[in-house]
Every structure is written in C-alpha cells, then in structure tokens.
Amino acid sequence: MGSPDLKRTRSATDKPTKERIYVRTLAPSDLEACVALEEAAFIPSERCPRETFSYRLKVCPELCFGIFTIRRNKEYLLGHAIATKTLSPSVTESSMAVSTPRHFPHNPAGPTIALHSLAIQPAYQGRYLGTTLLQEYIQRMSMGGCVQRIALIARNRLVGFYGRFGFRCKGVSPIKFGGGEWMDLVLEI
Template identity: 90%
Template structure:
C-alpha cells in the first residue's frame, strides 16, 4: 500500500479538531470513482498512481474492501481519503495482485485469505489532521469484524513503515514488487 500523508503522533476522534468538520467512513462505490482518481492524482507522483481502469475494476469487483473518509460541506460530500484493496491468495502484495484486470487475469480472488491494501491516501490539503489514523483504525476494525481474512498486507516506502507498525503491521523486508520504481517495504498485519 502506498500512503500519501505524514505520520501522526497520536489518535484522534473522527471530528477533525483543526477544522471542526465531522468526518465519517463509508464503503466506496463506482459513484466515487472520479473522486478517488482525483485524490490519487493529488496524493501521488505519476509513476505511483493507480490507473482509472484499476480503480473502476476494484470498486466494481470488491467494494466491500474499499473505504473512504468523508466530510460534508454545503450539502455536498467530499472524499478526504481512501483505502482501496483486493483479496489475494498470497500472504503479501504481489505484482499479480496489483495487475490490471484482463480477460485472462483477475487480480481479485474472493477466496483469498489476504487483503492486499493497494492505495491509502489522504488529500494533501488535509494531511496532518489524523484522518489517516481514523481511516486505518476503522478499516482494520471492519476487516477483523468481517472475519473472512487472516491478514492485511501492503507495500509502503521505508519512511512510512513506522506509521503502519504502530497499528501492528510487521515489516518483512523489501518487497519484490517493482510498481512505481520498486524499493517498497512489505508490511503485514496478521489477525
């Protein structure tokens, strides 16, 4: 998983103390596609962005694994951050689990015991407000409550590994995934 926000020092509630906005977490749907693409473009460099087609596939095939953190302003909902995932048979994120779907290959395997968390991002204008902590805590809680997986796996830059380790993820070394130039760390949270 790639992450587009700085490391928080402590957990906050879902109410952002900086802006006094109420935030909430909900499943993403295809109606959120454009907001997810815009967030990805704002949070990541070009080589690390998820393509629109891949977002569309993930939101169609496994929306139960995709969540966003939102706020409402002037009766309009705004996506502040997202967590986008698929299931895989592998115990870690692989090139195959990140691949674009084709008629011969479906990267999502509903029987997989591992959630491959591919994109985790917070709007740059809202970073540092503990929204990432709120979203990740809620994501982990919901996946554990679902009871149908054994772990969450992700890839992250070395400088961000400590953030995930605070949630119980264990760093398993350098990932073999070459997406975005490689040099990712494998992180896994076993339930």
C-alpha cells in the first residue's frame, strides 16, 4: 500500500506529529504483540485466547495482517486482522475453536475466509486505521481467485461499519461465544 501519514495530536497544546504506517502479513514472532493488542481492544469474554493466536499465526500467517508504525527503529503493532479458512459460508463455532490433535479449525481448502479478530489499539481508534487495514485486507484477499468470500461475526453496533466495505448482514449468528447476540456478516468477492 502507499503509506498514509497518520496525523496524531497528543494534547491540544502539542504540535501534531506524523507517523508512517504500513501493513504487512503477521508471523509467529508477532504473537506477543497480538495477544497484548487483543487484551487492550476487547473485553475478557470476547478475547481470542493466546493458544488460538499461536495456532493461526503458525498455520495460516498469509491470512493474518498487522498495521504498524515505527518508533526509534522498533515496530509497534497498531492493529491486526486475524483469520482462518473454512468450508462453511459463514463463521462457525468449529472455525473459532481452539485446535486440538483431532480438530483443525483452519481448512486450507475452504473458499471462505473467517475473519476472527479485527482490532485497533484503543489510543488509535477513530483515526481510520481500521478502515485502512480492512480495505488493504479485502484487496489482498481478493487477488488470486481462490477466495469466494470473507465472513465475520460482529455486534449489531458494528454492522454499519462493515457495511461500508460491502459486507451484507445475514441475520443473527447461532454462535454463542462471549454471550449476547452476534450478527453474521459476509462480503462476497
């Protein structure tokens, strides 16, 4: 992607600073940063567990992207999009489950990308980083022709946010993860 500048104002009296941001695929070495971001962005009942991040970053890093900035020559993860593939046309409990020796939640033959976690560091929310990351994600996943759709579940308040990218709401998901009601959202590619 072209690297958009992020204008950031620390306080009303500070001069605005500019940070270069960029998107890259994640790797197993990004595990700790992803776990920390998940803890910062989600309430405990909605967080993906560490072992599930570890599994996804190992088996399908090509479906997992981060949006980063650099400070003092060190990368900082500002947001992530973490997914697996499934044969189902929507996100299932099975695709979200923790892997075991007998259960492999990621099916590389699946035509559906199940986008399990989209999160931006709270201090950076509302600055279009989520938009930038999701746009880039959709664009990269649309290349190659193997993917038919991207599916996710979201709370009702976020249906409008995903609708901007072309996701259609398919109604209430049967998934019970984290309590309360989730909506099924699907973007056909």
